[in-house]
Amino acid sequence: MARKNNKxxxxxxxxxxxxxxxLIEEMSEGxxxxxxxxxxxxxxxxxxxxxxxxxxxxMGRKLKDFLSPESFKEVKKSIRTKEKKKKSVFExxxxxxxxxxxxxLTRSNPRFDEKGEFVGSFVFFYNITxxxxxxxxxxxxxxxxxxxxxxxxxxxxxxxxxxxxxxxxKSLAEWFNVKSVDGLMGKTDFDxxxxxxxxxxxxxxxxxxxxxxxxxGKVEKETHPDGRITWVSTTKVPRYGKxxxxxxxxxxxxxxxxxxxxxxxxxxxxEAQREELMELSTPVIDVWEGVLTVPILGSLDSERAxxxxxxxxxxxxxxxxxxxxxxxxxxxxxxxAVADRxxxxxxxxxxxxxxxxxxxxxxxxxxxxxxxxxxxxxLKTMATLKDGLRYVISRKNIKKEED
Amino acid sequence: xxxxxxxxxxxxxxxxxxxxLHDTAAEEAGEKIIREADNSNIKGVAIDISxxxxxxxxxxxxxxxxxxxxxxxxxxxxxxxxxPEVAVALVELGLYLEEINTAFELDSALEKLREMIKKGST
Numbered sequence: 001m002a003r004k005n006n007k008x009x010x011x012x013x014x015x016x017x018x019x020x021x022x023l024i025e026e027m028s029e030g031x032x033x034x035x036x037x038x039x040x041x042x043x044x045x046x047x048x049x050x051x052x053x054x055x056x057x058x059m060g061r062k063l064k065d066f067l068s069p070e071s072f073k074e075v076k077k078s079i080r081t082k083e084k085k086k087k088s089v090f091e092x093x094x095x096x097x098x099x100x101x102x103x104x105l106t107r108s109n110p111r112f113d114e115k116g117e118f119v120g121s122f123v124f125f126y127n128i129t130x131x132x133x134x135x136x137x138x139x140x141x142x143x144x145x146x147x148x149x150x151x152x153x154x155x156x157x158x159x160x161x162x163x164x165x166x167x168x169x170k171s172l173a174e175w176f177n178v179k180s181v182d183g184l185m186g187k188t189d190f191d192x193x194x195x196x197x198x199x200x201x202x203x204x205x206x207x208x209x210x211x212x213x214x215x216x217g218k219v220e221k222e223t224h225p226d227g228r229i230t231w232v233s234t235t236k237v238p239r240y241g242k243x244x245x246x247x248x249x250x251x252x253x254x255x256x257x258x259x260x261x262x263x264x265x266x267x268x269x270x271e272a273q274r275e276e277l278m279e280l281s282t283p284v285i286d287v288w289e290g291v292l293t294v295p296i297l298g299s300l301d302s303e304r305a306x307x308x309x310x311x312x313x314x315x316x317x318x319x320x321x322x323x324x325x326x327x328x329x330x331x332x333x334x335x336x337a338v339a340d341r342x343x344x345x346x347x348x349x350x351x352x353x354x355x356x357x358x359x360x361x362x363x364x365x366x367x368x369x370x371x372x373x374x375x376x377x378x379l380k381t382m383a384t385l386k387d388g389l390r391y392v393i394s395r396k397n398i399k400k401e402e403d
Numbered sequence: 404x405x406x407x408x409x410x411x412x413x414x415x416x417x418x419x420x421x422x423x424l425h426d427t428a429a430e431e432a433g434e435k436i437i438r439e440a441d442n443s444n445i446k447g448v449a450i451d452i453s454x455x456x457x458x459x460x461x462x463x464x465x466x467x468x469x470x471x472x473x474x475x476x477x478x479x480x481x482x483x484x485x486x487p488e489v490a491v492a493l494v495e496l497g498l499y500l501e502e503i504n505t506a507f508e509l510d511s512a513l514e515k516l517r518e519m520i521k522k523g524s525t
Contacts, residue, residue, distance in 0.1 A: 313487030351490035
């Protein structure tokens, strides 16, 4: 009877044993027993594949062979602990035999003899390669982003839907004279600029978020509370959340203050040069006492015509000139518009109290004027400047004789 | 209404217009000038507008009308001190005032006016 029972008992134990074995073999986690010198004396298939060896071939191999020397030193310390019942959890980086590099989260359950000496350990390995790789990627990308934010001189800023800073470049903190980028978190343009810039910038951002239309290379005038004025070229784009909804904006602004000032300077110089050129192109010459002459060369557009009128009339009044001779022998072409302008100038001359004489009206120009059907009216015209001067001088002499 | 200064220099009436005149004020001023010229033995009128920086089309036309009126009464007229900007503006408005004589300042205006009166009477 006892014998029979014993047999049954053995059969039961055998079956249980078999089930445990199956459980361990089919486990997705790696499981192994490491001897005192960290040699594998047992391993399940998941463990074998994690270390990249053929099933069953991990037995007898040393853990040392799969780790870098430095990491093995650390791991040895963690596994061969002297503290009883101390489970330790750590990550190891395995140079697997199939050439792969795997990250295994390792849990060691040390075993001790009666004297409390370490004799070996049951170890679980969880393959966390994917997670670690993802983390590494994230860290790498983060470092890229950080290097961008820490080194690029352009101001880069991420804002939330209420235009509050959530991440900014170091350059922007420096721009605001704030020691650290953390000093900007949750703040807005209104904290660092005066209303004059902060308001339109805020409105731009709200518009971008509403419409999704970015702003590209907009030149903005920044007004600081200390009275400083700077110029930036700004590009702002909407930021989207996971569901495709707008959650804020991303902007980049480049300091163009120097360029702007240079441009303004250049514009001023250009304007001055243009004015100078205009003056040069419309010289009013004081040829005789009370006689002014304007030789008109080249083409006569409306701007030039009004400038000539302006400077001639001013000078007539200043010098109390009695006669103004407008010489058009150097003019390139006469059409009705030009003739009209000349006539207007001459009439204005008369209105201020002087006499206008148009000289240099050659045959061709006279014909053109006649063909165009323009009546020169009471305007005195002469063929050449010489004729004009002769007329003026003789009249002066007559006047003198009269006196 | 603004006061209108009038001065008699012999047979010449001098009217300096000191400020911009609008609408009725301008019309009244015009009437006053013509009446004043009629009521005395004035032979010539000098209207000095050197104080005006702007002359609009209304005032420009009024000056023309005054000149025509005075002419019809057999008086000589001269406009004095048209500023360059005013001259340009008048020309732009097409108001050439060709039949009215002009002078820079009162001195030469009086001289011219006397010449004109002399010529007219001979």
